[in-house]
Amino acid sequence: MTTQLDFNTMREIFARFHAREPEPRGELEHVNAYTLLVAVALSAQATDKGVNRATKALFEIADTPAKMLALGEEGLIEHIRTIGLYRNKARNVIKLSRILEEQYGGEVPSSRAALQALPGVGRKTANVVLNMWFRQPAQAVDTHIFRVGNRTGIAPGRNVDVVERAVEDNVPAEFQLHAHHWLILHGRYTCTARAPRCSLCLINDLCTFEEKTA
Incomplete structure (x- = not known):
């Protein structure tokens, strides 16, 4: 099982996510x-x-x-x-x-x-x-977060509950609010299931994934 990344590496990862997209948003359309x-x-x-x-x-x-x-x-x-x-x-x-x-x-x-x-x-x-909606630092773990968490070492865990706790326990507090959106979008568009786009990845040098693509 992938080893949890250390605190300084986690901070650098989420600092990069924040620098690229300070206010990530979910893609489901809604009005209230x-x-x-x-x-x-x-x-x-x-x-x-x-x-x-x-x-x-x-x-x-x-x-x-x-x-x-x-x-x-x-x-x-x-x-x-x-x-x-x-x-x-x-x-x-x-x-x-x-x-x-x-x-x-x-x-x-x-x-x-x-x-x-x-x-x-x-x-x-x-x-x-x-x-x-209520801007609470709740972590909604879907298949993208589960995959990214385990593949990168950001939040390793055998099930979604463990991964959720790993995000809550290990992502620096100032990044908690947007953590799940950054991870979902990263998994949806970069760290994809079948063909991860490692050459375009913002955290390629920090990720623990051993089978990086060229």
Whole structure:
């Protein structure tokens, strides 16, 4: 298993990420906390681009829990039919919208426990919402972060929970807020799964990956 990088190396890595892109942003389109929550919930086993295509028209007519409930499950399905597992996701979106409307006055709670209690909302989804909307240093570990964390030595771990703790424990505090976005974007566009673009990598000289590509 890859060895965790030392603190000075970690600081240099994230200083480089920060210098290149000081305010990285997620790629799921949204207009408020509710639409962000829905978009992230819909993105499970789907691409951000695919979700954005489906939600563009949806969020123009249903950007609050009340409007989503008025649209109804079948109306929602018509908008998200191109997304994988759309029926189950539509069911969960309607259920969570009803809970938000009845228990939270239509607002999205800023508590991880409250978010995870919503249908179809797991820890990763909750962490994305907490980070992107409420600006909490929550680390949402997806397949990109899991791969980059283990391949580079930034956050090695046998499962997503261990990798999440490694990011929280080892990334310098001043970089915690944007850490997961830097790592996701790095994994999505540079440190890709099948053919990592090592020759273009910003942290090539600091990474522990032994099979670097030319």
